[in-house]
Amino acid sequence: MLVRFKKNGEKIAMGLLSFMPQEKNLKKLQETIHTYENNSNWHLFMWKKDEDFVGLIGIETSDDVCLIQHISVTPSYRGEGIGKEMVSKVQQFLPCTQIQAAESTKPFIDKCLTMKDGTDA
Secondary structure (H helix, E strand, O other): OEEEOOHHHHHHHHHHHOOOHHHOOHHHHHHHHHHHHHOOOEEEEEEEEOOEEEEEEEEEEEOOEEEEEEEEEOHHHOOOOHHHHHHHHHHHHOOOOEEEEOOOOHHHHHHHHHOOOOOOO
């Protein structure tokens, strides 16, 4: 289930973001979270499975375009289609007619959108 990020989930969100290569540094993680909290065009969502948050997707909106800036799935949950599911659920929360991947998320998103068997990395 996709849910909006809330401040009390900041440490979990930072942990999920840290799975992305460009987000390994603590200072960079804090800056990223700060951007999502303070920029009205940036939206962060977390994927909840059972009682745990196991995925995260961060979107930058502009007009009717949703640009996926961040996407991450806990390693032990990869291969279950969570990334693909998060991408498909974004439009329930945001008014975008077009979803695009940022350079940093493009390989993952391309894989999610082209997998035939519904699984992802």
